[in-house]
Amino acid sequence: STSSPLRIFAALGHQMIQRSTESTDCNGLYQDLTSIHELDISTARLNDFYTSPVSASSGKPKRKRVISSVQRQVANIRERKRMFSLNEAFDRLRRKVPTFAYEKRLSRIETLRLAIVYISFMTDILENN
DNA sequence: TAGGCCATCTGGTCCT
DNA sequence: AGGACCAGATGGCCTA
Numbered sequence: 733s734t735s736s737p738l739r740i741f742a743a744l745g746h747q748m749i750q751r752s753t754e755s756t757d758c759n760g761l762y763q764d765l766t767s768i769h770e771l772d773i774s775t776a777r778l779n780d781f782y783t784s785p786v787s788a789s790s791g792k793p794k795r796k797r798v799i800s801s802v803q804r805q806v807a808n809i810r811e812r813k814r815m816f817s818l819n820e821a822f823d824r825l826r827r828k829v830p831t832f833a834y835e836k837r838l839s840r841i842e843t844l845r846l847a848i849v850y851i852s853f854m855t856d857i858l859e860n861n
Numbered sequence: 862t863a864g865g866c867c868a869t870c871t872g873g874t875c876c877t
Numbered sequence: 878a879g880g881a882c883c884a885g886a887t888g889g890c891c892t893a
Binding site: 797799804807808811812815819839840841 | 865866867868869870871872873
């Protein structure tokens, strides 16, 4: 139907295309996220703390956590996994927002901005029907 | 070559 | 205590 929301959205600019569904994540850039299990956790010592000289806000001495190198490695892997899942969510969102005939995939910030516009557009359609 | 984008590391803070 | 989340820093890759 020519009045479908997607067609109306497409009419705002160029012809809208269905974006390919190929996964753009990884590309071999991620390190092995399973390697967390291979770290020798048994050698990790407990956290050490030292007292920083000043705490401007509270006046109380701040306790800073100092972690071992093994704990740092484990934390890095966790962070990589977290960012990986974040990027998976971005990929899902990318596939949901209609785009024009770009040769280039949307960046994360472009994906967010286009999603905002798209949601607003759809909301307007619903409210005016 | 500059700027944009991204992956990764890191330390701080919040929360369980 | 430790995991989740976050933001800053850094370096690599790509494109105009």
